[in-house]
Amino acid sequence: xxxxxxxxxxxxxxxxxxxxxxxxxxxxxxxxxxxxxxxxxxxxxxxxxxxxxxxxxxxxxxxxxxxxxxxxxxxxxxxxxxxxxxxxxxxxxxxxxxxxxxxxxxxxxxxxxxxxxxxxxxxxxxxxxxxxxxxxxxxxxxxxxxxxxxxxxxxxxxxxxxxxxxxxxxxxxxxxxxxxxxxxxxxxxxxxxxxxxxxxxxxxxxxxxxxxxxxxxxxxxxxxxxxxxxxxxxxxxxxxxxxxxx
Numbered sequence: 001x002x003x004x005x006x007x008x009x010x011x012x013x014x015x016x017x018x019x020x021x022x023x024x025x026x027x028x029x030x031x032x033x034x035x036x037x038x039x040x041x042x043x044x045x046x047x048x049x050x051x052x053x054x055x056x057x058x059x060x061x062x063x064x065x066x067x068x069x070x071x072x073x074x075x076x077x078x079x080x081x082x083x084x085x086x087x088x089x090x091x092x093x094x095x096x097x098x099x100x101x102x103x104x105x106x107x108x109x110x111x112x113x114x115x116x117x118x119x120x121x122x123x124x125x126x127x128x129x130x131x132x133x134x135x136x137x138x139x140x141x142x143x144x145x146x147x148x149x150x151x152x153x154x155x156x157x158x159x160x161x162x163x164x165x166x167x168x169x170x171x172x173x174x175x176x177x178x179x180x181x182x183x184x185x186x187x188x189x190x191x192x193x194x195x196x197x198x199x200x201x202x203x204x205x206x207x208x209x210x211x212x213x214x215x216x217x218x219x220x221x222x223x224x225x226x227x228x229x230x231x232x233x234x235x236x237x238x239x240x241x242x243x244x245x246x
Contacts, residue, residue: 051099052228056128058095059103059121061185062088063133066111071136073201076211080134080201081109083210087198088132091220098224118188128159128227129193131185134210135200143203144174145219148181148195155192161236163194163226170218171209177239192230196223 064081071080085106092102103124105117121129135146147164149156160178168174186193198219199206209215229236238244 049099051097053095053231054099056099056231057101057103057124057126058128058130058227059105059124059126059189060088060091060095061105061117061121061129061131063131065106065109068111071134071201073207076201076207078134078201078207078210080136083134083198084132085109087216087220090217091130091132091223094217094220094224095227098228100227114184115188117185121189121191121193126189126191128230129185129189129191130223130227131183131193131195133195133197135197136202137200138202140200140202140204142200143205144176145171145199145206145209146176146197147178148183148186148197149178149193150182150186151180153186153192155230156186156194158235159192159226159230160194161238162229162234163196163223165236166222166226166229167196167219170215170222173205177243 062081062084064084066081069079069081072078085108088104092104095102103120103126105120106112117131145164145167147160147167149160157178164176164178168176181195183195186195199209201207201210209219226236
């Protein structure tokens, strides 16, 4: 991912997991059916019958994978595709503890195009779509987790406000606000959805979060709290007027 340093702005698009991708080929249809079959089974039975998210189905999308490693900081062995997968497993477990059924768009280091990710969410009629990424910008002073939503989707915007509010509680130094993103995975999924950038690979501040198990757990718990608040009908705090809907 790529971002500029301005508060609440400048975070760029996911290179593969948010837009673009390869054209459909006939062979992909069979592969998609297999993916959907696996999706309907994986992770569906371990959730408790009760909890604030009982009765919800949430699709968690670990960005990138396979040959598409995403954003990397090789001196610290920080690789986006690896972080997003490990984080998504943690997020899945925490969501299940709150009663949700959870599907992952990928469960291993594989090269998965955009449309199968979208179709897993749509075909299973998920209640939420959470796409997980890590950002990149060459200035190491650029830091902070940030939440994106597709413009014009009011429920997604409300979800983004709540998730970002919780992420900022985990890291009070984080000044970033929600931002719109015209990413394919957000545009074509039919349920409230957000894309969460967990931090910047070039930022020592953010790498401390990304590589520390307890801090990663805090970020995951923040996302879960944001989803729960959305489910309860809450409205998150609005950014300052000059930072809204950028």
